[in-house]
Structures are given as C-alpha cells and as structure tokens.
Amino acid sequence: MNFYSSLITxxxxxxxxxxxxxxxxxxISSGFSYCxxxxxxxxxxxxCGSVAEARKLFDEMPERHIVTWNSxxxxxxxxxxxxxxxxLYGNMLVEGVLPDAYTFSAIFKAFSELGLVRYGxxxxxxxxxxxxxVLDVFVASALVDMYAKFDRMRDAHLVFDRVLEKDVVLFTALIAGYAQQGLDGEALEVFREMVDRRVKPNEYTLASTLASCGNLVDSINGKLxxxxxVKSGLESFVASQTSLLTMYSRCNMVEDSVxxxxxxxxxxxxxxxxxxVGLVQNGREEVAVSVFxxxxxxxxxxxPFTLSSILQACSSLAMLEVGEQIHAITTKLGMEGNKYAGAALINLYGKCGNVDKARSVFDVLTELDLVSVNSMIYAYAQNGFGYEALQLFKRIKKLGLAPNGVTFISILLACNNAGLVEEGCQLFAFxxxxxNIELTREHFTCMIDLLxxxxxxxxxxxxxxxxxxxDVVLWRTLLNACRIHGEIEMAEKIMRKVLQLAPGDGGTHILLTNLYASAGKWNQVIEMKTTIRDLKLKKSPAMSWVDVxxxxxxxxxxxxxxxxAHEIFxxxxxxxxxxxxxxxxxDTRFVLQDLHEEKKMSSLYYHSEKLAxxxxxxxxxxxxxxxxIFKNLRVCGDxxxxxxxxxxxxxxxxxxxxxxxxxxxxxxxCSCKDYW
Structure with missing residues (x-):
C-alpha cells in the first residue's frame, strides 16, 4: 500500500x-479497498485538476472521512x-458527519458567492x-468575509468583536470588507485598532487600507x-505596488506615483x-502614452483594462494614428472582440470623427453590453448621425438590454445634433x-438645447x-440658443435669471457680449466688456489645431x-x-468687433480654423x-x-x-446640414 501511496503522491x-x-x-485490479x-x-x-473524476470516486466510496468531505x-x-x-455540504450533514473548521471556511465562501444569506x-x-x-480565528475570518460580501457589515463586526485572539487574517477580512462596501472611514478605524493591538499587517491588509486612503483622498495616512x-520590506509585492500607485493617483499626487x-x-x-490608469485619470494622457x-x-x-485606459487617453488627445496602432495591438492579442477594449475603440473612433471604423469595431464584438451600445450611440451623436443612432437605440430591447441614463443622454444628443426635434420630444415624453427612468439635469439640458x-x-x-x-447651466444653455438666433430680448431676461444665481458668471457675460456684437449693438458691447473687465473675467481665446x-x-x-507662416498665408x-x-x-455678421467693412472681411480671413x-x-x-482639424470653441458660421x-x-x-x-x-x- 505504501508503494501505491508514494506513486499517487x-x-x-x-x-x-x-x-x-x-x-x-x-x-482496483489488485483488490485494495477504497477505505x-x-x-x-x-x-x-x-x-491534477480533475474534480469530476475525484467526485466520481468520492461517490463510489462506502465510507468517507471528514477530511475527504473537506477536500x-x-x-x-x-x-x-x-x-x-x-x-455536498448538505449531504454531509444528512450522513451525520459534523463539519470542522476547514469545512466552514470553505462553505462560507460558497454561500457568499451564491448570495445564500439564510443558509450562511x-x-x-x-x-x-x-x-x-470564537475559538477558531480561521472560521471567524471566513464568517467576517461572508457577511461583508452579503453587505452585512454589522454582523461581520459582531463576529469580529467576539473573537478574543485576533490575528492578521481576521483584521484583514474586516478591513477589506469595509473597503469593498465603500465604508473607508470604518476601514481606517479598524486598521488603527490593529496597530494599537500590535498585530503586524500583511500586504493584503495594507492594500485594502491604501485603497480606502485613496477613496478618501487621505494622502497623510497614505504616506504613513x-x-x-518600506520599513517592512513589502515594496516588492504586487498588491503593495498596485495599491500605492492607485492611492497616489486618486490623491492627485502624480509625481509621487511616478x-x-x-x-x-x-x-x-x-x-x-x-x-x-492613474496617469489617464489625472489628465496626464501624453505621459500615459509614453509609459504604454x-x-x-x-x-x-x-x-483589456490597460488597452481601454490607453485608448481613452488617445480619445482625449484625438490621437487617431496612435489609437490605430493600439487597435492593431488589440487585434494581434485577440482582444478586439473584448467588450472593454471594444467600447474604448468605439469611443476613440467616434471622438476622432471616424464613425465607419467605430461601427466596424462594434460589429465584431463577441459580447454586446450596454457600455458598448452607449459608446456607439454617442459616436453617432457626436458626428450628427441621428437616424443611425435612433435605429441602434430601437435595437436595445432586442439585445436583451435596458437603456440607462447615459443611453438617453446620448440619444437626446443625437436628436439635438441632427435637428430631429419631434423625435427628441417623443423620447423625452417617454x-x-x-x-423606472430617473430624469437628471443632463437630460433636461439636452432637451432645452434641442428646443x-x-x-x-x-x-x-x-x-x-x-x-x-x-442651475446656471440650464439657463445658459437657453441663452446660447438665443445668441444663435439673435433673440436679444429673451437673452436679456435669461441673463437676469442667471445673474441672480451666479452674479459673476463669466460664460453668461461673454455670450451676451457676442450676441450684442453680432446684432451691431456696440454701446451694449462696451458696457458688457467694462463689466467683464471689472469682474476680472477671462475669455478663452479661439484656437484650432491639426495633426499632420x-x-x-x-x-x-x-x-x-x-x-x-509665410507659406500658410x-x-x-x-x-x-x-x-x-x-x-x-x-459673412461679416460673424465679426464681433466694431470695424469698417473691409477690416471686418480681412479679420474673417485669418480665423484659426482657416489657418489650420x-x-x-x-x-x-x-x-x-x-x-x-479641432477647435476649442464653436466653429464660426463664416x-x-x-x-x-x-x-x-x-x-x-x-x-x-x-x-x-x-x-x-x-x-x-456638411453632415450637419447647417444645423449646429
């Protein structure tokens, strides 16, 4: 028997x-008993990884020890x-075999994964x-972890409190539970208790605590x-490295992260x-591209998460060529059909104005989820493809998905950019x-802009x-529409509303100044510019850029x-x-300065988009x-x-x-059909 035992080992x-x-x-052929x-x-x-064969043998055994049940x-x-x-746990109890600490530690995890609160x-x-x-800290840790995953942190803490000899595993289970449930302050309190009791934390304890510091933007405790x-020699562990980088990026301390x-x-x-991911979240997209x-x-x-983050950076910078190179890497790695990378690629091509490419990525996704569909609808919306956006919106139900707030913002924006007023009104009424749909200010803003x-x-x-x-944004949205259509009387009424809410709102003053200028009301322009100067408001200069x-x-x-410059001019x-x-x-109506007609024409010739x-x-x-080309402000009508x-x-x-x-x-x- 020892021979067979050695062979099996x-x-x-x-x-x-x-x-x-x-x-x-x-x-079997030698007649040895399974016992x-x-x-x-x-x-x-x-x-050897064959649980099915282990189960088959287990079911054939006439007598089974608690160790076998646990395995x-x-x-x-x-x-x-x-x-x-x-x-199996239920069968074990029926057969009269009492569970031990190892049984409970495994079965509590199963209950939490299945959400079986009553059984747990x-x-x-x-x-x-x-x-x-109380006596077995191993069981108590598994219980704390289970209750945390059930979102029953009160029960988790009660179990924790009853254990007399608390170890690092038990403390870590409670800290991680609070961190996972977004109760970051409580997680730090438990960590302080752990330090006071002189229980030495491990890399997983520190990873969860750092996550809470990041969520609370608590750089002081994060640095401690x-x-x-560093003193404990845990810097080389992946959990410590990742948590430190995440904590510093969430605290907007990019240099420390670097x-x-x-x-x-x-x-x-x-x-x-x-x-x-940290670099992208902190607006360091160019550095993120270099790191990638x-x-x-x-x-x-x-x-897929790396790819989706770096593609987000390319989207923000409108770096189409770099994005296409990353797309090639995505395809080479066989991740083009991945929903995370796919949604990021759709977003990239949408923000770079290549709707056909965005749709080709969408069509090869192996698993369509709401994020991917929302990304495609938004790509259509940005580029003025209103009917295509509506067609995809109508497919959502057939795909077994339920539209959310982001979906409705995107489809209203699509109606807005394509001038589909009645369709937008019908959607908003729905x-x-x-x-089941919670209307937000963003939905109202889209609809006010459309109307x-x-x-x-x-x-x-x-x-x-x-x-x-x-708020100011809603009124300013309507004010902008008044500027487009030259509705001075209503614009003045709206300005009074805005200035009641935010007396020093720069955007409102600038919008009304431009409206007066386009209508040739230069006295009012002078008054508005004096007010802007007195309030020390700054107007963003119009800029255009092109990647060549x-x-x-x-x-x-x-x-x-x-x-x-000589060749350009x-x-x-x-x-x-x-x-x-x-x-x-x-069209000199778009010259917002009191100049002679010839100078107005000359001024129009050298707008930033024309130069680009x-x-x-x-x-x-x-x-x-x-x-x-890209412009930071609205394209001039001329x-x-x-x-x-x-x-x-x-x-x-x-x-x-x-x-x-x-x-x-x-x-x-133009694709906008002169409606923008």
Missing part, C-alpha cells in the same frame, strides 16, 4: 493525470462550482454550537502606510496597468412617463421651470508665430480668391486623405461656409471637431 506533485488513472486502475487509498486518490485527482467541498469552491459544494446564517449557528466561531511598507513606479525593480502587468510604449518595449502584454436651437424658446423656458432649483505627419500644429486668429490667400469664384462671400486648414493643405499637397467651398474646390474631405460636435465636410456639403 508523485502523480499529484507532477500533475500527471494519465499516470494517476493507470495507478487507480492497478489499485485505505480512496482519500489519497481523490486528493491526487484534485491536484471535495473545498475543490468545488476553488473551481467555481459553489452550487455543487453546497449540495444557519451554518453560522452550527459553528456557534460546535464552539468554532507607504513608510510602513517615483513609486520608477523605484520598482520589477513591474507586473497589473502594476503597469495601475500606473497607466515603454510597457510594450518591455514585452509586458497589456490586458422618459417622463416611465417611472432652443429650433426656436421653441417658450417651451424650453417652461421646461426649465420643471426642474427643482434650476505626427506633429500637432496650433493656430490662433491672425497667428504669425508659425515657422512656415500664401496658401490661405490663394484659397480665398479661388472659392470666391465658386460663390463664397465673407490652409497649413494642412499646403503640407499635404498632392495627397487625397481627409484633413482633420468659416463653416468657407470650408464647404474649400472641399468643393480641392476635392479633399475635411473633418472638423468643435466644442459641440463633428462636422464632416465633403463636396461642398
């Missing part, structure tokens, strides 16, 4: 399932078969009867724990991902009548009154600072003269690819008209993203 150690099966067959070698064989099958229950839990583990409490009662709850990690990362002797893919490149050079394979831009000012004003405590041959070039109105003058022959006529396009056409002469003529003249498509949306110019037309 060797098979388990080397995970040789085929050899173990042969040994098993030989044991002698049954547990050893079951343990061997479990260690089977634990194996099923660790292999994600908690339901079968609970069934019943097993807890049995543990109390058997005297294991960092010091403890120091931690640079001091690492080895960084796992989890650590790289935490670092990249270094990660690839170090042959560290990114996971939302108001559906008690205002279609000159339905009274309806928009009535809608604002439906909002409890309407991996270089970003930024322009302001009349900008002569570019090293190739020559190209611009040539374009202006040629498009005039096609019917372009400068002239540079791109000069730099890419002879190419046929689309030109992509520039909008001029760009249409330029596409007709040059045969080049121009894609322009302003503060509101994308405009796709092609063959003398």
């Amino acid at each position: 060797q098979c388990a150690h080397t995970k040789s399932l085929t050899t173990l099966r042969a040994v098993h067959a030989h044991v 002698l070698l049954g547990h050893k064989l079951i343990d061997g099958y479990i260690k 089977m229950i634990s194996a099923h839990v660790s292999h994600g078969k908690s339901k079968q583990a609970v069934e 409490r019943r097993a807890h009662g049995l543990a109390v009867v058997l005297g294991l709850e 724990i960092h010091g403890f990690i 120091k931690v990362f640079n001091q690492l002797a080895y960084a796992s893919h989890v650590t790289w991902t935490s670092f990249v 490149r270094e990660m690839i050079r170090c042959s560290v394979s990114p996971n 939302m108001k009548n559906n008690h 205002g831009r279609s000159k339905r000012f009274e309806e928009a004003a009535m809608l604002i009154k439906e909002v409890t405590n309407p 041959d991996r270089g970003v070039h930024t322009f302001m109105a009349g900008d002569m600072s570019h090293p190739r 020559d190209m611009l003058h040539e374009l202006i003269e040629k498009v005039k022959t096609l019917g372009y006529s400068p 396009i002239a540079f791109a056409l000069w730099k890419t002469c002879g190419r046929t690819t689309a030109i992509r 520039c909008h008209s001029w760009i249409k003529f330029v596409t007709l003249l040059t045969g080049r498509d121009i894609i322009a993203r302003d503060s509101k949306r994308f405009h796709h110019f092609k063959g003398g037309l």
Whole structure:
C-alpha cells in the first residue's frame, strides 16, 4: 500500500493525470479497498485538476472521512462550482458527519458567492454550537468575509468583536470588507485598532487600507502606510505596488506615483496597468502614452483594462494614428472582440470623427453590453448621425438590454445634433412617463438645447421651470440658443435669471457680449466688456489645431508665430480668391468687433480654423486623405461656409471637431446640414 501511496503522491506533485488513472486502475485490479487509498486518490485527482473524476470516486466510496468531505467541498469552491459544494455540504450533514473548521471556511465562501444569506446564517449557528466561531480565528475570518460580501457589515463586526485572539487574517477580512462596501472611514478605524493591538499587517491588509486612503483622498495616512511598507520590506509585492500607485493617483499626487513606479525593480502587468490608469485619470494622457510604449518595449502584454485606459487617453488627445496602432495591438492579442477594449475603440473612433471604423469595431464584438451600445450611440451623436443612432437605440430591447441614463443622454444628443426635434420630444415624453427612468439635469439640458436651437424658446423656458432649483447651466444653455438666433430680448431676461444665481458668471457675460456684437449693438458691447473687465473675467481665446505627419500644429486668429507662416498665408490667400469664384462671400455678421467693412472681411480671413486648414493643405499637397482639424470653441458660421467651398474646390474631405460636435465636410456639403 505504501508503494501505491508514494506513486499517487508523485502523480499529484507532477500533475500527471494519465499516470494517476493507470495507478487507480492497478489499485482496483489488485483488490485494495477504497477505505485505505480512496482519500489519497481523490486528493491526487484534485491536484491534477480533475474534480469530476475525484467526485466520481468520492461517490463510489462506502465510507468517507471528514477530511475527504473537506477536500471535495473545498475543490468545488476553488473551481467555481459553489452550487455543487453546497449540495455536498448538505449531504454531509444528512450522513451525520459534523463539519470542522476547514469545512466552514470553505462553505462560507460558497454561500457568499451564491448570495445564500439564510443558509450562511444557519451554518453560522452550527459553528456557534460546535464552539468554532470564537475559538477558531480561521472560521471567524471566513464568517467576517461572508457577511461583508452579503453587505452585512454589522454582523461581520459582531463576529469580529467576539473573537478574543485576533490575528492578521481576521483584521484583514474586516478591513477589506469595509473597503469593498465603500465604508473607508470604518476601514481606517479598524486598521488603527490593529496597530494599537500590535498585530503586524500583511500586504493584503495594507492594500485594502491604501485603497480606502485613496477613496478618501487621505494622502497623510497614505504616506504613513507607504513608510510602513518600506520599513517592512513589502515594496516588492504586487498588491503593495498596485495599491500605492492607485492611492497616489486618486490623491492627485502624480509625481509621487511616478517615483513609486520608477523605484520598482520589477513591474507586473497589473502594476503597469495601475500606473497607466492613474496617469489617464489625472489628465496626464501624453505621459500615459509614453509609459504604454515603454510597457510594450518591455514585452509586458497589456490586458483589456490597460488597452481601454490607453485608448481613452488617445480619445482625449484625438490621437487617431496612435489609437490605430493600439487597435492593431488589440487585434494581434485577440482582444478586439473584448467588450472593454471594444467600447474604448468605439469611443476613440467616434471622438476622432471616424464613425465607419467605430461601427466596424462594434460589429465584431463577441459580447454586446450596454457600455458598448452607449459608446456607439454617442459616436453617432457626436458626428450628427441621428437616424443611425435612433435605429441602434430601437435595437436595445432586442439585445436583451435596458437603456440607462447615459443611453438617453446620448440619444437626446443625437436628436439635438441632427435637428430631429419631434423625435427628441417623443423620447423625452417617454422618459417622463416611465417611472423606472430617473430624469437628471443632463437630460433636461439636452432637451432645452434641442428646443432652443429650433426656436421653441417658450417651451424650453417652461421646461426649465420643471426642474427643482434650476442651475446656471440650464439657463445658459437657453441663452446660447438665443445668441444663435439673435433673440436679444429673451437673452436679456435669461441673463437676469442667471445673474441672480451666479452674479459673476463669466460664460453668461461673454455670450451676451457676442450676441450684442453680432446684432451691431456696440454701446451694449462696451458696457458688457467694462463689466467683464471689472469682474476680472477671462475669455478663452479661439484656437484650432491639426495633426499632420505626427506633429500637432496650433493656430490662433491672425497667428504669425508659425515657422512656415509665410507659406500658410500664401496658401490661405490663394484659397480665398479661388472659392470666391465658386460663390463664397465673407459673412461679416460673424465679426464681433466694431470695424469698417473691409477690416471686418480681412479679420474673417485669418480665423484659426482657416489657418489650420490652409497649413494642412499646403503640407499635404498632392495627397487625397481627409484633413482633420479641432477647435476649442464653436466653429464660426463664416468659416463653416468657407470650408464647404474649400472641399468643393480641392476635392479633399475635411473633418472638423468643435466644442459641440463633428462636422464632416465633403463636396461642398456638411453632415450637419447647417444645423449646429
């Protein structure tokens, strides 16, 4: 028997399932009883990864020891078969076998994973009867973990309090439970108690505590724990590294995060991902892209979360070319169909104005979830594809999904950008009548913008009154619509409302100043500018930028600072003269200064978007690819008209993203149909 026992041990150690099966067959043919070698064989099958064969042998055994029951229950839990583990536990009790500490530690985990609160409490009662709850810290830790996952932190703390000899595992279970439930202050209190009792924390304790420090933006305690990690020699552990990086990024201490990362002797893919995510969350997108490149050079394979984060950085920077390279990496790693990476790719292409590419990514997703669908609807919305957005919205129910608040914001924005007023009104009415949908200020803002831009000012004003405590954003949205349509009288009424809520609101003063200027009311313009100066308000200068041959070039109105300014202005003058022959006529209504007519025309010629396009056409002469420009403010109406003529003249498509949306110019037309 010792011979067979040694063979089984060797098979388990080397995970040789085929050899173990042969040994098993030989044991049967030799007439050995399962009572002698049954547990050893079951343990061997479990260690070789064949829980099914272990279970088959277990069911054939006439007598089963508590150790064998524990092995089977634990194996099923660790292999994600908690339901079968609970069934085994029930059979064990029926057969009169009393559970021990190892049984409870495994079965409590199964109950928590299945959400079986009643069963968990019943097993807890049995543990109390058997005297294991207070005396065995192993069982108490499993109980605390179970109650935490049931979101019953009061019960978890009661169990914790009854244990006399508390160890690091028990403290860690309670701290992690509070952290996971968002009770970060309580987690730190338990950690302080742990320190007071001189119980030495491990890397998992510190990881949970650092997570709570990050959530509370508590950099003081975070730094103290960092010091403890260094003194304890735990810096090399992945959990410590990841938690430190996450804590510093959540506390907006990016430089400290960089120091931690640079001091690492080895960084796992989890650590790289935490670092990249932290940089993106803190607006350091360009640094994140550099770090990601270094990660690839170090042959560290990114996971879907890394890819989704770095693609988010590319979206924010509108770095289409870099995004396409990351898309290629995603495809190479076989993750293009992953819902996280897929949603990020859809978002990237949507924000870079390539809706067709966004849709092609959407169509190959292996698992459609609401995030992916929302990303696609938003991509359509940004680019003015209102009907396509509505078609996808109608498919949501067929996909077995329920639209949420983000879905409705995206579809209302799609109606807004495409001028689908009635469709937007119908959707909003549906939302108001559906008690399962919570209307937010964002929904009202979209609807007010839609009504205002279609000159339905009274309806928009009535809608604002439906909002409890309407804020500045709602009124300013309607004010912007008044500016677009030159509605001075209503704009003045709205301004009085806004200034009651926020007397020093700069955006409102600037909007009304522009409205007066476009209407030629220069006395009012002077008054408004005096007020703006007295309030020390600053207006953001209009800027446009274009990415050509991996270089970003930024322009302001009349900008002569570019090293190739001479060539740019020559190209611009040539374009202006040629498009005039096609019917372009400068629209001086968009000059917001009191100038002579000739100077107004000259002023229009040197707007930032015109300079960016002239540079791109000069730099890419002879190419046929689309030109992509970006502007921080709304595209000027005269520039909008001029760009249409330029596409007709040059045969080049121009894609322009302003503060509101994308405009796709092609063959003398714009995708917005002059509604924006």
